[in-house]
Amino acid sequence: MSASEIERTLVRLAHEIVEKNNGAANLGLVGIKRRGVPLAERLAKLIGAIEKTTVDTGVLDISFYRDDLSTSGTRPTVTPGAIGFDVNDRDIILMDDVLYTGRTIRAALDALFDHGRPRSVQLLVLIDRGWRELPIEAQFIGRKVQTTDREIIEVKFNEVDQQEQVLLVERVD
Numbered sequence: 001m002s003a004s005e006i007e008r009t010l011v012r013l014a015h016e017i018v019e020k021n022n023g024a025a026n027l028g029l030v031g032i033k034r035r036g037v038p039l040a041e042r043l044a045k046l047i048g049a050i051e052k053t054t055v056d057t058g059v060l061d062i063s064f065y066r067d068d069l070s071t072s073g074t075r076p077t078v079t080p081g082a083i084g085f086d087v088n089d090r091d092i093i094l095m096d097d098v099l100y101t102g103r104t105i106r107a108a109l110d111a112l113f114d115h116g117r118p119r120s121v122q123l124l125v126l127i128d129r130g131w132r133e134l135p136i137e138a139q140f141i142g143r144k145v146q147t148t149d150r151e152i153i154e155v156k157f158n159e160v161d162q163q164e165q166v167l168l169v170e171r172v173d
């Protein structure tokens with residue numbers, strides 16, 4: 001995806017979020033570090049412009065570590081820290097760049113509920129590449145991409161990577 005394709009996709013997703021939630025009054029957007037954070041910030045701006053309001057955004061910090069005893073290889077862990085606003089009774093939309101096994105989102109849900117009790121939680125991802133290992137699905141999807149287990153989706157955002165594109169690349173062993 002090019003920068004303009006990413007932008008058009010985010011505009012569409014902003015409208016889908018507003019439509020599905022009947023506005024933005026109770027919404028809070030929570031970006032999963034790292035590339036979920038610019039996603040949440042950009043969508044808050046887009047939704048704010050559509051609804052002429054401000055939308056709360058926050059950050060969940062999730063870091064990966066190698067677990068050599070685990071068959072899956074990597075396991076997401078949650079770094080404790082403030083989200084940035086009170087999540088109690090809010091309609092939360094978790095945001096991340098790529099949805100793959102679903103383990104990051106599972107950990108993010110645990111972290112979110114450690115911070116309070118949202119009224120609802122929805123999930124937005126820019127790319128759904130399949131290969132789920134858990135019963136987790138996104139309500140808002142930028143693009144579904146069929147991938148093999150030798151392929152990797154690389155999302156590059158200006159705010160993090162100083163470039164803007166989404167690439168499908170072959171894994172190098």
Ligand SMILES: O=P(O)(O)OC[C@H]1O[C@H](OP(=O)(O)OP(=O)(O)O)[C@H](O)[C@@H]1O
Pocket residue numbers: 032033034035064076096097098099100101102103104105
């Ligand atoms: O559904 P999952 O299998 O959990 O995979 C999805 C996660 O993987 C990526 O993070 P990555 O580990 O590549 O870290 P980074 O992009 O922040 O470097 C991506 O940003 C998602 O958070």
Ligand SMILES: O=c1cc[nH]c(=O)[nH]1
Pocket residue numbers: 098100129151152153154155
């Ligand atoms: O292909 C993948 C899988 C997980 N996370 C990514 O960023 N890309």
